[in-house]
Amino acid sequence: MANSKFEYVRNFEQPDSLLPNTWIVVRIDGRGFTKMCAKYGFEKPNDRRALDLMNAAAKAVVADLPEITIGYGISDEYSFVFHKSCSLFERRASKLVSTIVSTFTANYVYSWPTYFPDAPLTYPLPTFDGRAVVYPGVQNLRDYLSWRQVDCHINNLYNTTFWALIQLGGLDNKEAEKTLAGTLASDKNEILFSRFHINYNNEPEIYKKGSVVFRDYELVDADSNQVAQEMDNLAEPVQQSKTQADKDKKRRSKARVVVEHLDIIKDDFWDRRPWILSGKPGKAPKET
């Protein structure tokens, strides 16, 4: 039985391949997480269990998709970066976005009981949406990640002060909002310190810096500016020999995927981990 009469409908599919030789960022966001926070009693300003669950799901995504070179997460959002030479799914936006969103969601739901043993999931379940954006140059990509990390800092300083005013200072939401209206970062630091003896610098790094997910190799003294420039000069996906590609794959799959809480705005992070921009696996770190 032929299906030809109806098959013309396939012609309506429109291609959505992303421009070659650009860095692909897929960012996912929790849907309706304000309600989620209330429903499951997330702690304020940060719920460590919720962040750990986000990070566990992100690690699974990076482990499943070796084409991802770095991930960065804050609150209920996570960004994943495909290397500019990536040709996974012919760079089709919908395949890349839906695969990441699905893998993240599957792991989030699956691992929930591990992080919230006393608060079983009920309907409606936690879900995420996503979108892909491409960046032509290394500087664009780093500026994107810097943008997210600056946002993390701004939000966390605000929330830390806001909830200190409420939880420690006895204010209600409106009073706290009013107190913070128009304040600068220095003002918030001052409020925290003078009223509550909280030194913001001593807050946990995971709250101040967000979470970076990447493959762990031996740190180097390399100059990432050089790597960045090499990558910008890279005009097309390098054709590796099959042997080399296999070697790289093996090395990558052996590499531990780690979650750290580091400054990714300054050069140092990138200088010492050239493999993130180059896409070439580094040396396995010495066992300790």
Next chain:
Amino acid sequence: MANSKFEYVRNFEQPDSLLPNTWIVVRIDGRGFTKMCAKYGFEKPNDRRALDLMNAAAKAVVADLPEITIGYGISDEYSFVFHKSCSLFERRASKLVSTIVSTFTANYVYSWPTYFPDAPLTYPLPTFDGRAVVYPGVQNLRDYLSWRQVDCHINNLYNTTFWALIQLGGLDNKEAEKTLAGTLASDKNEILFSRFHINYNNEPEIYKKGSVVFRDYELVDADSNQVAQEMDNLAEPVQQSKTQADKDKKRRSKARVVVEHLDIIKDDFWDRRPWILSGKPGKAPKET
């Protein structure tokens, strides 16, 4: 602290709103389900538990997103249709696709233990990818769904015969393949009947027809061709009064979402359920 230095990166986001006044179909597919089938011992040619799980996840998707007017699933794929007047998420493709994929995945993973109590999920978890396609006319939309249902039939007849040859006939995979090479539908029916006394017509509807998910209202004798034509004439989203929109919403949320196994190629299905194409909720079915 201003974030303005990096905020320019937002300008790289490119709009992906789907053409107004067209039917949006989001189809999702299981990723690597051949391996999944082997890993969890899915029964051949059809695993009823696996299909029931797919349908449970699809029902949750339709219930969560009232803008979906119908869903249709076979094997490890499901198509969801947004009405052509839908303006959810400003019709952005990535939001629509990722939301459906995430909601489906969350429910699939969450409900797995209900359907596979003896085969707990292990890594890597089941995931789905998705894509959106738009269709300008009602006929295009119906042809799309017919295309999927014809595919269901072709595949199920082949698989039923193939596995009968192996499970009942003692052939190995290659021998079964060879036996079926070049056969027509009538040949397969004949093989099933003459060799194994199987009347294909008596096979369960869920295997032969796939699964249709929709809101359940009272069946009517209306002529859907008229509805189809009205919908094709509909040039833009109708502006309802707020009261009417609220009424519709309430009716829709009260409506039971059902899964049935019906012919959706012929007119009858559409004739008797005009609300699917019109988008206007029908009458609640009488309690029985």
Next chain:
Amino acid sequence: MANSKFEYVRNFEQPDSLLPNTWIVVRIDGRGFTKMCAKYGFEKPNDRRALDLMNAAAKAVVADLPEITIGYGISDEYSFVFHKSCSLFERRASKLVSTIVSTFTANYVYSWPTYFPDAPLTYPLPTFDGRAVVYPGVQNLRDYLSWRQVDCHINNLYNTTFWALIQLGGLDNKEAEKTLAGTLASDKNEILFSRFHINYNNEPEIYKKGSVVFRDYELVDADSNQVAQEMDNLAEPVQQSKTQADKDKKRRSKARVVVEHLDIIKDDFWDRRPWILSGKPGKAPKET
């Protein structure tokens, strides 16, 4: 000598085929025509020579591209409609737009001396830009054309009154603007009539209605609503027999392309010329 080293650059071309089964409208606009008007002394409020030149160029476009079913022009803009079954250039937007813009421009420049014998063109030359928009249903298409014709009317009534106030009433630009601020159509008609004894209804049709370009066949009494509905039901390009396609082509190429100044908002225009929506050539008009 192989070119393979550089040929990878072809992979950066991104497809831009327009959705099948939709009406394609290409609209072109004169670039910087306000300056043009001043430079070549176009008459106000309408320059008949300039409009005739636009129409001559539009006729050439429609004659060159038989896939165009209708064109509509006002002032320095023109819209051309490709039938929804059109597959010219695989419906690639850039090819369709650039071909129309180029053909229009070539004819405009070439025919300039015919319409402006005393005002030879000098640098910079007149140019046009263009864009393509697709419409899913016949009603959308007709609403698009109605939108343009209503615009024609609004602008022409305003301009006719504005220039009467200046040319006949002795006002300067600012005074005329002020006089018209906040006036309704009826007010402008009244100003024209009471102050200048101009009955707007007697103004030339080309100014009031704009210009419609189409192939001329024998008018019929057909009911275009039926054609509109048939077209909306048309799910894919009809596969004609080669003989029929050849016949149609011959008939189309024989048909005179005409420019008329008619109401295209009401049904009558479409009712009597079913070939415009059906795409099927009509009967050649009787010689007179």
Next chain:
Amino acid sequence: MANSKFEYVRNFEQPDSLLPNTWIVVRIDGRGFTKMCAKYGFEKPNDRRALDLMNAAAKAVVADLPEITIGYGISDEYSFVFHKSCSLFERRASKLVSTIVSTFTANYVYSWPTYFPDAPLTYPLPTFDGRAVVYPGVQNLRDYLSWRQVDCHINNLYNTTFWALIQLGGLDNKEAEKTLAGTLASDKNEILFSRFHINYNNEPEIYKKGSVVFRDYELVDADSNQVAQEMDNLAEPVQQSKTQADKDKKRRSKARVVVEHLDIIKDDFWDRRPWILSGKPGKAPKET
């Protein structure tokens, strides 16, 4: 009179802005130029008048659009490059392509009598189509231009030999084709030299290299690799002071637009003209 009832049709326009921070190449091609060549008796293998006309039109395009940094033409095609920081028309593809195609066509038709005084244009007029492609890195852009120049060389060597065999060797088309089938560049050089005493190296540069259009400033000894790298590092359009932007504009408009026939594959061309990649106007060349 309000136009609001129909104005919804504007919502069907879909945005087509090209990715920021990428090099935009608009390539135009003559439509049906094989027929044109026959109709107006273009000389074979190259018609100098036709190329000069193409170059005149291209110069007008570059002069009209200061955002174009370089143009390159062969045969009946021309490529125009917008600097990656260009924000003209909000980078909308259809506006950029149609404006270039229209300006080129207008000039081509307008200047025709200058170059073909004895062969007046007749219907159908010469027309061009066009498309836009974006390239993320300087190397991609240079590879694109190299691709076109290599094509120029391959085609010209073939055509020169092909027509020598016919015009000087007395072969017919088929015999000439057969003679050249499977030949390498060296073979063709050999045929030209041994049979016809033609040294291909002495052929005119315009035929061998094509035509490069750019603004003429004083050549420098600068290292364009540095400029290339700076441009790749450039993450977003540089915000110039108004004064500086005005100065640049004035300098640019004063600059002569020239057409030359140079190697643009090797570094030298780019090294000595850093303004092409930097977008910053150079020093006016000394008067001679």
